[in-house]
Amino acid sequence: MIDLQHVYFSYEHGEYLLEDINMTIRNGDYISVVGENGSGKSTLIKLILGLLVPSRGVISNTYRHRAYVPQRFETLNSQFPITVWEVLNCYRQVLRLKDKSLIRTCLEQMGVYDLKDQLIGSLSGGQCQKVLIARALMGHPDLLIFDEPSTGIDVRSQEELYPFIKDLNENRGITVLTVEHNLKFAVRNSTKLFHVVGGHGHFCSPKAYLDEYMSVTMGGKD
Amino acid sequence: MFEYAFMQNAFIVAILISIVCPLIGIFLVLRRYSMIGDALSHASLAGVAVGLLLDWNPVLGAFGLTSFFGILIEVLRSRFRRYAELILVIILSLSVGLAITIISAGLVHTNVESFLFGSILTVSTDDVYAVIALSVVSMALIAKLYPQLVMLTFDEDGAQIAGVHSKVVNYIFSVLVAATISVSIRIVGILVISSLIALPVAAALQLRKGFRQTLMYSIFFSFVDILSGLFLSYYIDAAPGGVTALTAVAVLVLVIIYKEGILSWREKRRQS
Numbered sequence: 001m002i003d004l005q006h007v008y009f010s011y012e013h014g015e016y017l018l019e020d021i022n023m024t025i026r027n028g029d030y031i032s033v034v035g036e037n038g039s040g041k042s043t044l045i046k047l048i049l050g051l052l053v054p055s056r057g058v059i060s061n062t063y064r065h066r067a068y069v070p071q072r073f074e075t076l077n078s079q080f081p082i083t084v085w086e087v088l089n090c091y092r093q094v095l096r097l098k099d100k101s102l103i104r105t106c107l108e109q110m111g112v113y114d115l116k117d118q119l120i121g122s123l124s125g126g127q128c129q130k131v132l133i134a135r136a137l138m139g140h141p142d143l144l145i146f147d148e149p150s151t152g153i154d155v156r157s158q159e160e161l162y163p164f165i166k167d168l169n170e171n172r173g174i175t176v177l178t179v180e181h182n183l184k185f186a187v188r189n190s191t192k193l194f195h196v197v198g199g200h201g202h203f204c205s206p207k208a209y210l211d212e213y214m215s216v217t218m219g220g221k222d
Numbered sequence: 223m224f225e226y227a228f229m230q231n232a233f234i235v236a237i238l239i240s241i242v243c244p245l246i247g248i249f250l251v252l253r254r255y256s257m258i259g260d261a262l263s264h265a266s267l268a269g270v271a272v273g274l275l276l277d278w279n280p281v282l283g284a285f286g287l288t289s290f291f292g293i294l295i296e297v298l299r300s301r302f303r304r305y306a307e308l309i310l311v312i313i314l315s316l317s318v319g320l321a322i323t324i325i326s327a328g329l330v331h332t333n334v335e336s337f338l339f340g341s342i343l344t345v346s347t348d349d350v351y352a353v354i355a356l357s358v359v360s361m362a363l364i365a366k367l368y369p370q371l372v373m374l375t376f377d378e379d380g381a382q383i384a385g386v387h388s389k390v391v392n393y394i395f396s397v398l399v400a401a402t403i404s405v406s407i408r409i410v411g412i413l414v415i416s417s418l419i420a421l422p423v424a425a426a427l428q429l430r431k432g433f434r435q436t437l438m439y440s441i442f443f444s445f446v447d448i449l450s451g452l453f454l455s456y457y458i459d460a461a462p463g464g465v466t467a468l469t470a471v472a473v474l475v476l477v478i479i480y481k482e483g484i485l486s487w488r489e490k491r492r493q494s
Binding site: 046049050051066067068070077079080081082083085086087089090091093094095117119135139 | 368369372379383385426427433435
């Protein structure tokens with residue numbers, strides 16, 4: 001379980017980007033964090049991952065094996081000289097996993113074993129995302145965190161990817177937390193949505209969020 | 223030419239430099255930290271001056287003070303993220319100012335030119351021992367930290383989440399950069415160390431290979447650059463630093479021509 005209690009965050013004593021966030025992630029949840037660009041979704045994820053420290057409030061975590069799948073186009077340098085195999089092998093060594101066959105198992109699971117000798121920068125968006133998920137799965141995570149998994153990948157790859165994430169959550173018991181800008185997939189897959197707006201956040205059901213979104217959108221057209 | 227002891231010393235040092243420089247250089251270039259290498263190579267002149275002032279071996283003096291400046295840059299960079307470039311200028315001013323003051327005031331008596339441009343004649347047996355010790359320790363540490371360094375360079379957030387202590391690794395890496403610069407001072411000289419750190423890696427990157435292969439090609443190009451520099455400088459009686467820098471640029475240009483010209487031409491022919 002991850003529990004955020006009255007969490008505030010600002011960079012270098014500036015204005016608060018996030019204010020009084022209260023959020024509990026329980027085992028088996030599939031939570032999508034939704035909201036406008038710049039609302040603080042990614043900051044919230046970085047706080048949960050421990051990459052940022054809250055200015056106020058407490059974050060407690062009982063998950064032992066967290067894994068993160070970054071947003072491919074934002075984070076990674078496509079010119080970086082590294083093969084798919086090397087990406088997974090370094091991760092294996094950092095996690096001190098002795099079993100080298102895990103690399104093959106995880107790549108095969110994602111259907112990308114054939115790409116093992118290719119440079120990561122030469123892959124399509126969908127292929128790259130699958131490789132990064134394969135990397136994340138190597139550590140047998142109990143919590144898997146995604147940053148906008150559908151960014152930069154085509155519609156067909158998106159349709160392949162989300163059922164797989166859903167399967168990891170439902171059948172392998174991995175708790176999933178994702179920053180999501182794709183409303184369709186957020187509503188279709190999540191057990192709960194966490195809506196961040198103006199630095200504040202609250203849980204809502206996918207249906208309630210959709211109703212709220214539609215009323216705002218339709219209201220805007222009027 | 224190997225009948226001379228100074229040439230044997232220079233040759234041993236050159237081989238070690240050709241391995242250590244790209245080992246560190248590949249991480250500096252890919253993390254876009256090349257300018258740190260440049261700032262620290264200039265800072266090493268202060269280390270040489272202080273080393274001579276205290277009657278230490280100049281290579282070890284350079285290592286001590288360059289490590290200090292490397293760690294200082296890392297500390298200041300993590301505290302003042304928005305002013306990373308300014309921090310390099312401050313460290314450069316401080317270290318070069320210190321070196322020029324000590325040397326120009328006549329507090330030490332040395333041939334500064336040999337440290338700036340590199341020299342084959344001045345590599346002493348003590349220098350060789352210092353270079354061997356620093357190189358072996360650097361290589362062992364890089365081998366030990368290899369997966370952590372690759373992950374930090376490729377995906378810093380992912381590495382931290384996976385448990386890499388990025389601050390500790392970055393501090394160790396700063397000391398390794400200092401060690402690399404210190405071992406290179408004697409042969410290639412302070413003014414061209416950064417080219418030796420960056421150019422063989424830049425040439426290897428053109429070939430679009432995986433990480434390990436890029437590293438191997440970098441070492442190969444570095445080996446060609448330094449040994450050509452050493453032999454040519456011996457025959458034309460010039461400072462090895464200058465000749466090595468020119469060779470490094472020439473190799474980079476040749477690799478680009480090979481890649482853009484020959485490989486592209488073959489690819490087009492294959493497609494047609």
